[in-house]
Amino acid sequence: MVAMMHNPLRPTSPLRLVDAVPEPSSAVPEAIIRVEDLSIVFDVPRGEVIAVDRVSLAVMPGEFVSLVGPSGCGKSTLLNAMAGLERPFEGEVTVAGKPMLAPRPDIGMVFQQPHLFPWKSVRRNIAHGPRALGKSKTEALRIADDLIDMIGLTKFASAYPHTLSGGMQQRVAIARALANQPRVLLMDEPFGALDAQTRAVMQDNLLELRDRINATIVFVTHDIDEAILLSDRVLIMSAGPGRILRDLSVDLPRPRSSAILTDPAYLALKRDCLDLIRTEGRKAFEQMEAVT
Amino acid sequence: MSTGGHNRATMAGRLSVLVGALSVPAFVGVWELIARSRIVNAVLFPPPSTVAVAVLDWIHSGQFFGDLSASLFRVTVGFLIGTTGGIMLGVLTGRFRLLSSLLSPLFHILRPIPPIAFVPIVILWFGLSEAGKLFLVVWGVFFTVWLATHIGVQKVDRGLIRAALMLGTPRRQMLSEIILLGALPYIVVGLRTAVSISFYTLVAAELAGAFAGIVYRIEIAQQNMQTGQVMGGLAALGLLSFVADRSFAAIAERAVWWR
Numbered sequence: 001m002v003a004m005m006h007n008p009l010r011p012t013s014p015l016r017l018v019d020a021v022p023e024p025s026s027a028v029p030e031a032i033i034r035v036e037d038l039s040i041v042f043d044v045p046r047g048e049v050i051a052v053d054r055v056s057l058a059v060m061p062g063e064f065v066s067l068v069g070p071s072g073c074g075k076s077t078l079l080n081a082m083a084g085l086e087r088p089f090e091g092e093v094t095v096a097g098k099p100m101l102a103p104r105p106d107i108g109m110v111f112q113q114p115h116l117f118p119w120k121s122v123r124r125n126i127a128h129g130p131r132a133l134g135k136s137k138t139e140a141l142r143i144a145d146d147l148i149d150m151i152g153l154t155k156f157a158s159a160y161p162h163t164l165s166g167g168m169q170q171r172v173a174i175a176r177a178l179a180n181q182p183r184v185l186l187m188d189e190p191f192g193a194l195d196a197q198t199r200a201v202m203q204d205n206l207l208e209l210r211d212r213i214n215a216t217i218v219f220v221t222h223d224i225d226e227a228i229l230l231s232d233r234v235l236i237m238s239a240g241p242g243r244i245l246r247d248l249s250v251d252l253p254r255p256r257s258s259a260i261l262t263d264p265a266y267l268a269l270k271r272d273c274l275d276l277i278r279t280e281g282r283k284a285f286e287q288m289e290a291v292t
Numbered sequence: 293m294s295t296g297g298h299n300r301a302t303m304a305g306r307l308s309v310l311v312g313a314l315s316v317p318a319f320v321g322v323w324e325l326i327a328r329s330r331i332v333n334a335v336l337f338p339p340p341s342t343v344a345v346a347v348l349d350w351i352h353s354g355q356f357f358g359d360l361s362a363s364l365f366r367v368t369v370g371f372l373i374g375t376t377g378g379i380m381l382g383v384l385t386g387r388f389r390l391l392s393s394l395l396s397p398l399f400h401i402l403r404p405i406p407p408i409a410f411v412p413i414v415i416l417w418f419g420l421s422e423a424g425k426l427f428l429v430v431w432g433v434f435f436t437v438w439l440a441t442h443i444g445v446q447k448v449d450r451g452l453i454r455a456a457l458m459l460g461t462p463r464r465q466m467l468s469e470i471i472l473l474g475a476l477p478y479i480v481v482g483l484r485t486a487v488s489i490s491f492y493t494l495v496a497a498e499l500a501g502a503f504a505g506i507v508y509r510i511e512i513a514q515q516n517m518q519t520g521q522v523m524g525g526l527a528a529l530g531l532l533s534f535v536a537d538r539s540f541a542a543i544a545e546r547a548v549w550w551r
């Protein structure tokens with residue numbers, strides 16, 4: 001435990017269990033994102049799919065929270081509800097005190113695919129948001145140029161998206177979302193489509209970026225390593241219908257880098273997460289067995 | 293061995309270029325020979341030289357430019373009105389379900405009726421006025437462009453729309469930029485088809501009765517048994533639609549500028 005001696009402030013166990021379902025109103029009065037008893041149901045040809053099942057959670061200003069769970073468990077749907085892209089079937093989502101019924105420019109989103117406007121250069125893609133919000137062209141382009149420098153794509157400012165690699169495109173997508181200076185940044189498996197090497201670089205970039213921007217981040221992934229490396233808190237979701245199983249605080253020191261992935265304290269935390277997920281997975285599997 | 297193969301390939305390439313360059317002159321030459329050899333009736337099949345003289349007369353008489361501008365006016369104005377309407381309605385029906393339910397069934401019923409079949413009713417409605425001719429071209433062009441746009445709009449990447457929504461894109465800009473440009477590759481294909489449709493509806497419009505126009509001139513020449521003039525008119529029409537198609541292809545290539 002050499003690392004620990006360098007940091008006497010670190011608590012003995014990095015893992016701290018918090019109530020799976022935080023008390024909505026009294027316990028966390030100053031939360032920026034508040035999800036209360038949220039259910040989302042989709043009509044499908046053969047009935048209904050419950051994508052999100054009575055989920056409650058709260059995110060504090062400045063926090064970096066990850067949502068982890070098997071695919072199909074409702075992570076994207078939950079995130080879309082925070083973005084105002086999906087309406088609650090029951091319950092409520094509020095961001096900065098206002099209920100989310102439609103997308104809002106103070107909430108940015110990065111999707112798994114970059115979804116850049118193919119007809120716009122990198123610079124104009126990033127300037128799109130500020131322009132849409134009524135900023136002058138000069139002002140919007142100035143914002144874009146600053147962000148382009150920040151993501152290290154200065155040489156590619158006038159390139160069109162299809163000429164860039166996947167990792168570069170995703171960096172542009174992140175910059176584009178940041179151009180409106182959102183208070184909340186939602187990221188839906190943003191590195192999920194990238195190869196392992198690029199993904200590691202992107203994770204380090206995001207950690208650096210986070211120190212410079214002033215946003216609350218909710219990050220969806222099914223990669224435990226990624227979740228622990230990046231987050232202050234990891235929410236583990238059950239296999240569908242999505243509910244929040246556990247709320248884990250990651251008390252590892254910052255600044256972090258991918259070097260942390262071999263830290264014993266980190267490994268202990270990861271083992272706990274994996275155990276939880278494995279038990280849950282088995283439960284889901286047995287349920288399915290029982291049904292069939 | 294490889295150089296031999298290479299030489300053979302370049303020789304074959306040169307030969308095909310040469311044959312290509314000679315194709316039209318050879319055809320004209322053979323036609324001239326046959327027409328002059330009295331194998332065929334020279335009144336019905338005039339030699340190219342006679343056609344050339346007829347065309348020169350046409351130009352000298354001052355009628356050619358009047359005919360050309362009358363036809364060009366009908367084709368371009370009809371094309372512009374029909375495609376603008378088709379694109380606008382295509383964006384709307386592609387984007388708004390209710391509007392699509394209202395209009396799409398109607399359009400799908402009207403679309404397969406060949407525009408030429410509307411000539412009689414157009415004459416009743418518009419007489420021999422320019423409006424009637426424009427109507428036929430507009431009608432012919434509209435449905436093709438509408439359908440291409442409608443389909444294109446529905447194929448616009450939903451992720452792109454969501455990204456634009458998240459960035460605060462206003463409704464208007466969503467339609468005029470994200471949806472329109474997202475559908476542009478499809479629209480361009482529809483427009484290219486519309487170019488040839490506009491020419492064939494032009495033919496119907498001028499045959500139905502006009503006072504000027506290339507096809508009108510062909511019809512008048514036919515009534516006077518001026519077969520040279522008829523063929524000269526056909527050649528002019530062919531050249532015109534060929535140039536229109538080629539220039540549109542060149543424009544279309546640049547229209548989707550980000551590719």
Ligand SMILES: Nc1ncnc2c1ncn2[C@@H]1O[C@H](COP(=O)(O)OP(=O)(O)O)[C@@H](O)[C@H]1O
Nearest residue numbers: 042044049051070071072073074075076077078
């Ligand atoms: N638009 C939709 N229509 C119908 N079912 C949907 C829709 N979106 C998601 N679902 C269903 O809801 C469940 C959760 O999906 P999603 O939120 O995408 O999961 P995740 O992001 O965790 O993989 C899945 O069963 C999925 O099939």
Ligand SMILES: [Mg+2]
Nearest residue numbers: 075076188189
């Ligand atoms: Mg998902």
